[in-house]
Amino acid sequence: MGLLIEGRWHDQWYTSGKDGSFQREQAQRRHWITADGRPGPSGEGGFAAEAGRYHLYVSLACPWAHRTLILRQLKGLESLVEVSVVGWLMREHGWTFDQSQGSSGDRLDDLDFLYQRYTADTPDYTGRVTVPLLWDKQQRRIVSNESAEIIRMFNSAFDHLTGNRLDFYPHALRSRIDQLNGRIYPALNNGVYRAGFATSQQAYETAFDEVFAELDSLEALLAGQRYLAGEYLTEADVRLFTTLIRFDAVYHGHFKCNLRRIADYPNLSNWLRELYQWPGVEGTVDFSHIKNHYYASHATINPTGIVPRGPLLDFGASHDRQRLDGRGVWCRD
């Protein structure tokens, strides 16, 4: 675990805030792929959607990278955007392409370490070396290392090439989705990390309470509607899914979020099974990467690196969500 400082790799654990709270670094590369290469909401233009031009780096353990893999799958981009998978162990060199740890290898340039991709973009890069990372082979530059924005690009930029009209961020539902993301990100997606990486009792308890208050409120919401934004499955569901699918296996034990399991919430666990069984989704979930990564990589939390054998999980079991009206994914005209 470490970071780049002026282009040189340093093996260093996260620094906490004064109060022991976990501070997540803002993603630094924020360009957008657009249909015609015009600039997106941030960064520079010049990143036009083209088949085979972009390469996605992911960890199968990482919930942020997992979002991008799901959108790539559901938007039919597998043959347009190639993927390299890093190994599950993230220790002194950060993310690596060690094939003995489940990496695909770097399918582009056969690099050893992901930080070399960051320094290829910016030789004196300073910051954490995170996944997901979207790379432009043509300009040899990073397009983006922000998953929330990569999924929006995948949602629309390539549609003229794929003919896929599914819309996970439809105009009519945007304010609702933004509102959901605005509370689910701090309380849950990042909340489990704030609990797990806290270095003071107070910071841990604050995060812990927010995690379970949000789960309670989502449990109530999903009692009366099929998906988070109503009848349509949207990016808000995808973003929650990648956190909840890891919860009982990892966050409950390793991150000490142990008031309840997702299995103890009937609506959340049925919703989770429905999403897991959505065509294309199961293939993006890899519990061997997930469990090995967290338990073996975070030496400050789990010094022995022992990976628990359990729990028993069966996301393929039937669910009861058909009892609520659902219209699937929004389709653009």
Ligand SMILES: N[C@@H](CCC(=O)N[C@@H](CS)C(=O)NCC(=O)O)C(=O)O
């Ligand atoms: N804001 C980023 C966060 C990505 C992120 O923090 N990824 C983690 C893996 S789960 C990572 O690569 N961490 C390495 C590090 O912080 O050194 C996003 O959503 O894309």
